[in-house]
Amino acid sequence: MNSAARNMAIDHAIMNSVRAGRSSPTIRFYRWKPSAVSIGCFQSMNDEVNVERCGAAGVAYVRRLTGGGAVYHDINGEITYSIIGKEELFPKNIIDSYKLICNWIIESLSRLGIKAEFAPINDIVVAGKKISGNAQTRREGILLQHGTVLYKVDVGEMFSLLNVAKEKISDKMIKSAEERVTSVSAHSDASIEELYAALLSGFTEGKNFSYGSLSEEEKDEAETLEREIYSTYEWNFSR
Amino acid sequence: MHGECKIKVPGGKMVSVKVDYNKKILSVSILGDFFLHPEGTVYKIEESLKGMDAASGKNEFADRIANVLKVQNASLIGADANVISSAIEKAIKDGMASN
Numbered sequence: 001m002n003s004a005a006r007n008m009a010i011d012h013a014i015m016n017s018v019r020a021g022r023s024s025p026t027i028r029f030y031r032w033k034p035s036a037v038s039i040g041c042f043q044s045m046n047d048e049v050n051v052e053r054c055g056a057a058g059v060a061y062v063r064r065l066t067g068g069g070a071v072y073h074d075i076n077g078e079i080t081y082s083i084i085g086k087e088e089l090f091p092k093n094i095i096d097s098y099k100l101i102c103n104w105i106i107e108s109l110s111r112l113g114i115k116a117e118f119a120p121i122n123d124i125v126v127a128g129k130k131i132s133g134n135a136q137t138r139r140e141g142i143l144l145q146h147g148t149v150l151y152k153v154d155v156g157e158m159f160s161l162l163n164v165a166k167e168k169i170s171d172k173m174i175k176s177a178e179e180r181v182t183s184v185s186a187h188s189d190a191s192i193e194e195l196y197a198a199l200l201s202g203f204t205e206g207k208n209f210s211y212g213s214l215s216e217e218e219k220d221e222a223e224t225l226e227r228e229i230y231s232t233y234e235w236n237f238s239r
Numbered sequence: 240m241h242g243e244c245k246i247k248v249p250g251g252k253m254v255s256v257k258v259d260y261n262k263k264i265l266s267v268s269i270l271g272d273f274f275l276h277p278e279g280t281v282y283k284i285e286e287s288l289k290g291m292d293a294a295s296g297k298n299e300f301a302d303r304i305a306n307v308l309k310v311q312n313a314s315l316i317g318a319d320a321n322v323i324s325s326a327i328e329k330a331i332k333d334g335m336a337s338n
Contacts, residue, residue, distance in 0.1 A: 041278055044270050047255070067316075069253075069272035094276065094314060121251070121274070121317050138276055239270060 001075070004036035004062035009226035011144055012065060013218045014084045019142045022217060025085030027203050029196060032073040032080070036060035037161055040068040040135065045237045050163045059161055063236045064146075066135035068122060071148055072158040077183070079196055081105075081203065082146035090143050098122050098134060101145050105132050108202025109149075112188045112195065122147075129182035149199065150183040151192045242334025244326045248273075252317030256326035258334065260293040269323055274316040283307050284323075293331050300324035 002010065007030055017023035039048050041064055048070040049061050073080060083101055090097040102118045109116045109124075109131070116132075119125045124132035134147030155177045184195050214222070229235045245255045252273040259265040267288045275281055284307045288300065301324035308315060 040272050042269070042271055042273060042275065042281060044255075044268075047270065065278075067272065067274035067278065094274070094316060136274070137278060239268065 001031045001033035004032055004060040005226045005230035007032060008062050008064060008230045009222040011082045011146060012225050013221040015142045015144050016221060017218050018084050019140060025089060028082045029199060030080050031075060033075055034058050034060055035075045036062060036073045037070055038062050038064050039070045040064060042067055044239045048163055050161055054161055062230055066137045068135035070162055071133060072161055077152050078148045078150050079199060080146060080148050084144050087138055087141050087143045095120055102134060104203045105149060108198045111198040111202060112190045114187045126182050126187060129180055131182050151195055152185040153181055153183045240334040242330035244330035244333055246322055246326045248318050248322050254318045254322050254326050256330045258327055258330040260331060262293055264288055264291045264293055273318040276314045280311045280313040283311060297324040297328040300327045
């Protein structure tokens with residue numbers, strides 16, 4: 001578990017390391033401590049996030065390298081993954097590459113008895129309700145896709161952290177969101193550790209792989225990127 | 240003057256536009272949960288719109304945006320040049336109505 005800024009810096013550092021040929025294609029699983037809101041690179045922090053409420057609740061916030069929407073990363077409510085490799089390893093068509101990687105999540109969920117399906121552009125749904133959101137960038141020949149798999153959802157807490165006018169956070173709105181979002185815990189008795197195990201096997205099946213940890217170079221670069229980009233006001237409030 | 244407009248693309252993403260202008264466009268921010276590869280193209284689109292006549296129609300904005308996308312060989316996913324241009328046109332009208 002890492003802070004929001006460190007998590008985004010690690011993904012970025014691995015991208016640079018894979019590009020330089022210092023690291024193999026990498027699959028990473030992680031959680032967020034403290035809980036955090038991440039926003040897409042084209043979003044406005046002040047428009048999307050209730051920064052004041054996040055501060056009071058001890059929830060961090062960060063701008064991602066990837067597009068897509070605001071995501072609440074509850075420390076106990078989800079598992080995030082990232083996939084980093086040379087673009088040539090993935091379909092050139094962006095939707096096709098989402099589908100390829102999302103199928104690994106679908107396969108993982110099936111191991112818990114959950115029947116999920118890909119919902120283009122970038123979601124995975126169970127019975128029409130979103131259980132996973134994903135976002136991808138391609139930079140200088142390297143593809144990074146990261147996404148979340150929801151383990152349990154507290155819609156009220158999520159809305160309190162996003163910048164929705166208080167009067168708009170009605171019971172009706174929360175009910176509407178609950179009708180559109182689901183989680184592993186709504187369909188399975190699996191623990192979050194069991195979800196992690198399912199993701200690990202679903203993502204690695206049929207692949208030659210080895211377990212590893214960040215190299216010293218990746219750690220050093222992540223520290224630098226965290227300090228110089230992801231923890232800065234200039235980056236997080238750039239739009 | 241300043242105007243803003245949000246458009247939810249059916250089956251797609253949210254596009255939010257903020258425009259500062261007088262007779263000409265002074266600045267445009269194109270925001271939302273869409274995807275654009277390469278991401279830096281958004282700044283080139285915003286820059287390309289500066290100085291355009293604020294009375295331009297959405298087709299003229301769309302042509303300018305589509306040209307940048309083409310030159311940059313960019314992929315815009317979950318939105319398109321027409322949606323962004325419609326949002327710009329509506330943001331300008333919104334600004335006129337509230338000033």
